[in-house]
Amino acid sequence: MTALLQVRNLSTYFHTQDGVVKAVDGVYYEVAKGETIALVGESGCGKTVSALSILRLIPEPPGKIVSGEVLFEGTDLLKLSQEEMRKVRGAEIAMIFQEPMTSLNPVLTIGRQISEALELHQQMTKQDAYKEALRLLELVGIPQAERRARDYPHQFSGGMRQRVMIAMAISCRPKLLIADEPTTAVDVTIQAQLLELVRGITRELGTSLILITHNLGVVARYARRVYVMYAGRIVEHGTAQAVYHDPQHPYTVGLLSSVPRLDEPRKTHLSTIEGQPPDLIFPPSGCPFHPRCAYAIPKCSKDRPELMEVEPAHYSACWVALQKPTPWKKIS
């Protein structure tokens, strides 16, 4: 299995009035050709920033990619010139954004917005690009594509707009697709349709997919491997199966047990992870999760655990996970 994208030791900091926010702090992950991985974590843990860093779309200032490598087919994207980077964006790596309501230009017709990228990257003529845009609209399931292509974004519903975003993202057949919480802004019935659509298309085109989400249900169904992020770092990484059934980090345990389940007797309270995500300007000493961790041992507040292989091909940044058996119970 060859890696299409390797993110190595990526750190992105934001310089704010109050200090340096280490939004992404030494992150590693990789995606193989045609593989789907998931990046999971709470809001504000650095998932989106790490994805934007891959495309170098971090607003600078205040943000800055301070270290690391983003190897895409062996080339470090962080070393490319702006011009070279533009040729990667959209053509090689495309992104689907979280907010379909605001991610389309309100004054351009849908058809024009899709054909735009084709004209930019594939040097298509206007007519050819427009024809291709119509084909893409049909592909993502927009009925009456020819008619709807002349409509403006405000005439589309949220789910339809997200379909348009998907059509735009795949228009140049990128090798890697980054979907940043593509379904948070649409309702549940549409979520499943959209994800099935993305999965179908990525399979057909052999596109790799990074699925950024906080919905663990989504992860289980679509991703082969999972990276769990906390406070700008990867705290656990393994196959979806292993992470679900035998989590090796108390944060993952907390995430999994706070998913409401229909097959359990109704409880008065949903279980939650106590406390707040840490301040990324002054992170806690040692393991950033220890103030919220029920299993913390004295070592946790002193030494910061690195990602360690605690089971075969299953990594965790937790001192407690080294003890066997782990104090938390397996989830079946």
Added chain:
Amino acid sequence: MAVAVETLRPHHTIWGDALIRLRRNRLAVVGVTFILLLALGAMLVPYVSPYPWDRQNYNIILQNPSWAHPFGTDNLGRDVITRLLYGARTSLQVGIFTQIIVVLVGIPIGAIAAAAGGRMDNIIMRFVDVMYAFPDLLLIILVRAILGPSIYMLFLAIGLVAWVNVARLVRGQILSLKQRDFITAARAMGASGPYITLRHLLPNSIGPVIVVLTFNVPRAIFAEAALSYIGIGANTPSWGTMIRDGYEVIFAAPHLVAFPALAVGILMLSFTFLGDGLRDALDPRLRR
């Protein structure tokens, strides 16, 4: 009974939509009607009026309105309504040509400042501040003194003091639009900086700019009238000149001041109504 439901809504472009909403605004329609009628009158007056604008007739000076001279005659016996319509040419020209200058100067400067950002932005905007702080009247008099008394130089002079507002507006619009998701999305699709400015940022900021331009028109008209009133304006018939001439005989023939003053007032009001209507029509949040 289920009939075949017509699912196809009529198709509107953004401008088509705005036009529909503008037509619903009664005051704006009144304003546009007055402006168009005045423009028509100004165009047709040489063919319709029996009097040239400069024909003097000392037998009928300072006459009150009558059937032969609906708005009366002035102190040289010239027909007032004819001169008013010729004056409308000046006023409308001032209103429109100054805004062309404003568009040609203000929009590019604002867009360049916002798109470039950083030091470039700072230098350009400080220059704009200097222009903004400089007394308008002084600048106009200066330009008139240097460039001569032609009416085109008057357009230029008024245009040169009016573009700063538009430059600031365009810059502000673009700076706030830059933060929007669809700009990040366009960048993620590999669009370059100038392309994003021209294709995504400027078209999105054009609505408020049109509104400000419409509100600028009455100000330019008033500026021309005021300049003509103090004697450094147009040397063709102008409402400002007419008010000044009439002012000397205001007690003998008040209509000589009243008609041009009313004309200035109504025309300014018409453009203001139009601007108001455009602001509502172009604001997508008010879409119904």
